[in-house]
Amino acid sequence: MSPERVFQVLTVLGLAAGGWLYGDYWKKSNLPPLDNDSAATLRAENSELVQRVDTLEEELAQVRSMLSKGPFPVPDDIISWVEKDYDMVFLKNPNVRLASPTKIRDAAHANLRLIYGEVDLENEGLAWELLGLLPPNQRLFTQLLFVNSSGVKGICDLSEQRILLSENFDAMSVPDRSVLxxxxxxxxxxxxxxxxxWGSRDEWQAWEAVHTGSAAAQQSRFLRRNTDTNEASWDDPEPAREQLLNDLEPALQGFCNFPFIEGADFSRYFFIDSRAAWAGMFQNPPSTTAAVLHPNQKEREAIDISFPNSGSEIIHENTIGELGLRLWLEPL
Structure with missing residues (x-):
């Protein structure tokens, strides 16, 4: 039996046994006053109950420790389905592990450093404030870190090329498996x-739209496939993250949702076209968000915009592309 299955079985048995034994104990304890022999028997039963519960908790702790330190056993059929759907093969066996919220937050932090660099992201946050995209005193880095690590079922750690799943990941749940x-x-x-x-934020955003968007579209195909099979509909596996996204400033919400919505639509455009078009999307990814927003149009080069030199200090310089321009002008 696989470790995660052992953990689930032990959890159910532990809760059931503990509930039944405690219920039986309290039923007896609420009876009329007992004589000395009966009271001694009841105390002995209570002591035995405590020992049983302690034993179960210790066994559960051992299994949880084994799962958190060792690789998470991903079913072969899921790996095969992902490879077939993507028309690719894993160059290395996927490294998947259970992780604490702290480890997941550390992975999100590492991803942000890999993509932006912490200093650049702080400067970008200040530029966003000046543009009115972000209210004063709301650190961009902190908000991105929070939304990428809070309420999630897992994260792909790009710096370590591994997958970290939250401790409450349920391997028997179809929505949770769709996240995997x-x-x-x-x-x-x-x-x-x-x-x-990446040469600019816009180029990174376009690259992320391809990779994250393709994965999000694949997740939808997996859920649809299982819905057809089981004639069921599934709840959102990460409702807390969705709530966090809804609470973000509109511009930041737009940037965070872009790969999951427009990126997923972009990937479907090529997935439906042909396998050659699908592979070409990864081989020659778009370099601008404009190309992602308009997959049926020829990609255009970005236009440089220069401003008169007023003698002021340049805090940050980057390209936000069509996506950033849309989000900037949308409230007007």
Missing amino acids: VRLLGQLLAYQNYPKKE
Whole structure:
């Protein structure tokens, strides 16, 4: 029996046994006053109950420790389905582990450093304030870190090329497995088509739209496939993250949702076209968000905009592309 299955069985048995034994104990304790022999028997039963519960808790702790330190056993059929759906193969066996919230937050932090660099992101946050995209005193880095690590079922750690699943990940839940499918898709694409340097925020946003959007679209296909099979509909596996997104400033919400919505639509455009078009999307990813927003149009080069030199200090310089321009002008 797999470790995660052992953990689930022990959890159910522990809760059931503990509940039954405690219920039986309290029923007896609420009876009329007992004589000395009966009271001694009841105390002995209570002591035995405590020992049994302690034993169960120790066994559960051992299994949890084993799962958190060792690799999480991903079913072969899920790996095969992800590879077939992507028409790619894993270059290395996927490294999947259970992780604490702190470890997941550390992975999100590492991803942000890999993509932006912490100093650049702080400067970008200040530029966003000046543009009115972000209220004063709301650190961009902190908000991105929070939304990428809070309430999630897992994360793809790009710096370590591994997947970390939350401790409450339920391997028997179809919605939770769909998150694993999405993360496996991200890891698979990153193994085959890695890129660690981007010329601008807009280029990074376009690259992320391809990789994260493709994985999000694959997650939808997985859920649809299981819905057809089981004639069921599934709840959102990460409702807390969705609530966090809804509470963000509109511009930041738009940037965070872009890969999951427009990026997913972009990937579907090529997925439906042909396998050659699908592979070409990864081999030659778009370099602008405009190309993601308009997949049926020829990609255009970005236009440089220069401003008169007023003698002021330049705090940050970057390209926000059509996506950033839309989000900037949308409230007007």
